[in-house]
Amino acid sequence: MKAVRFGYVTAPVLGALWCFVIAVTVAVAMSFATGAPFRPTLLALPWGAVLGVAALFGRTVFSAAALAVALLGVLGLGPMASDAVGIIALAIGHGAVATFTALGLGKMTGELRMGALTRHEFEEAVIRFLTGFGYIFFTAIVVIPFYVMVMTSLxxxxALMANPLDFSLDLSRGWHLFDSYFELMTQYNFGSYLWTSFYISVLTVLITLAFAIPGAYAVARLRFRGQAMFSRSILLIYMVPMIVLALPIYIAFSMTGLRNTIFGIVMIYPVTTIPVALYMLQGYFRGLPSEVEEAGLMDGLSRLAVIWKITLPLSLPALASVSLYVFMIAWNEFLLAFMLLDDPSKFTLTRGIASLNSSEIPRQHLMAGSVIATVPIMLLFLGLERFMTKGLTAGSVKG
Incomplete structure (x- = not known):
């Protein structure tokens, strides 16, 4: 592989870019945490270049350079600046910049050297930088709104009237930090909304599986006229935006007396979840060895007995992932609930949160309701993520 002279510029350029990225990230984090206007400065670029070069000369020189950047930052010559902030916060901010810049550069430039580099070494360093930048950027997009939501709810x-942009936490309030949550449960009937969303989501999962399992099995195993076309057209319903169907659904449910009823919601939700469940399960069923089912048929089992005793036990990972996915769809659904439910005693959680979006209700109550709706489904997903991943990938390779 031909060597190219990227070594003299790769480390300082990556160091400058990475230090600036970290400075922006830490400045945003410190601003949210302290309420002080932390901001990155252009000094992050030369200091990052220095750290990038120092990374080529071993850990001792690298560590000394990182410590120097942290100390100079406290003196006002670092990668971040702030007005009217204490020396402790300034030291923490620049220490965090130096530490995370050093950790990142240690990964990116660990195998670089001065002089000629192979193109493989250069590309690997650039890919590592882009990967780290992507992690930080997309994590910030997710974390910052959630952080603002949680801090506002507390x-x-x-405090909100005095400074709406101050997201620091006043710990002197003690348990009164959670007053918004207590008032939601006692004054705004949010306990009922939680229970309604929970059993509607569970019923949606059960109904979806009841239709999707035999449908997906038929597409994957049985031979009938139009099978190929049906298999390819399962997801066609998602080509029609739900907002286009909103008015016909509203008119039909009003004429039949199903609007403003839990039964109507439970009946319409599976319409949006059955197609995707069919699509996911048929791919998994096709990946199961048909010889196992044929052996069951030869032993005298009926087709339904084969599905119940052989296919479904082998499909538990896929069923778990589909159930979790359908549950999340039903839990987070808003448009149909907003359109069909007017009685507060029948509100789902998302419909209840929409009712808090009023000038007469304090903003912290709306944020607390959003946290209540987000945290349970987030914990459920994180707890069962391995089952969902296993179910989505188990049928990808035919055994």
Whole structure:
């Protein structure tokens, strides 16, 4: 592989870019945490270049350079600046910049050297930088709104009126930090909304599986006229936006008396979840060895007995992933609930949150309701993620 002279510029350029990325990230984090206007400065570029070069000369020189950047930052010559902030916060901020810049550069430039580099070494360093940048960027997109939501829910009305952009936490309030959550449960009937969303989501999962399992098995195993076309057209319903169907659904449910009823919601939700469940399960069923089912048929089992005793036990990972996915869809659904439910006693969680979006209700209550709706489904997903991943990939390779 031909060597190219990227060594003299690769480390300082990556160091400058990486230090600036870390400085921006830490400045945003410190601003949210302290309420002080932390901001990155252009000094992050030369200091990052210095750290990038120092990374080529071993850990001792690298560590000394990182410590120097942290100390100079406290003196006002670092990669971040802030007005009217204490020396402790400034030291923490620049220490975090130096530490995370050093950790990142240690990964990116660990195998680089001065002089000629192979193209493989250069490309690997650039890919590592882009990977780290992508992790930080997309994590910030997810974390910052959630952080603002949580911090706002822990405020009181006077603090929000004084400075709506101050997201620091006043620990002196003690348990009164959670007043918004307590008031939601006692005054705004959010306990009922939680229970309604939970059993509607569970019923949606059960109904979806009841239709999707035999449908997916028929497409994957049985031979009938139009099978190929049906298999390819399962997801066609998603080509029609739900907002286009909103008015016909509203008119039909109003004429039949199903609007503003839990039964109507439970009946319409599976319409949106059965196609995707069919699509996911048919791929998994096709990946199961048909010889196992044929052996069951030869032993005298009926087709339904084969499905119940052989196919479904082998499909538990896929069933778990589909159930979790359908549950999340039903839990987070808003448009149909907003359109069909008017009685507060029948509100789902998302419909209840929409009712808090009023000038008469404090903003922290709306944020607390959003946290209540987000945290349970987030914990459920994180707890069962391995089952969902296993179910989605188990049928990808035919055995």
């Amino acid at each position: 405020k009181n009305q006077s």
